Amino acid sequence: MECNIEKNKSNCTCTYEPCSRKGKCCECITYHWNMGELPGCLFPLEVERTYDRSIEKFVETYK
Ligand code: SF4
Structure with a gap:
């Protein structure tokens, strides 16, 4: 492939x-x-720029 x-x-x-x-x-x-993190592309641009890629931040962002 x-x-x-x-x-x-x-x-x-x-x-x-x-x-x-x-x-x-x-x-x-x-x-x-x-x-215990996720790739930057899964976060909105303004959150990606903080470099906080934690699952907690992901949940907080999208809850
Ligand atoms: S810094 Fe960016 S490109 Fe590099 S591993 Fe993390 S999310 Fe992927």
Whole structure:
């Protein structure tokens, strides 16, 4: 299966630069999930910019 890294990068809303996982969504999800977090793209832009990617923040944002 071909990797869509360039396409993923162009759709990525994460503002944290530089990140070696940018466009590698599988690595991004695994990294954050292992830390009890979610990827930046699941948060609204103004919340993403705070870099608080906790599940608690996700629930607080969307409840
Ligand atoms: S959400 Fe995290 S792992 Fe994913 S691109 Fe942004 S900083 Fe990197």
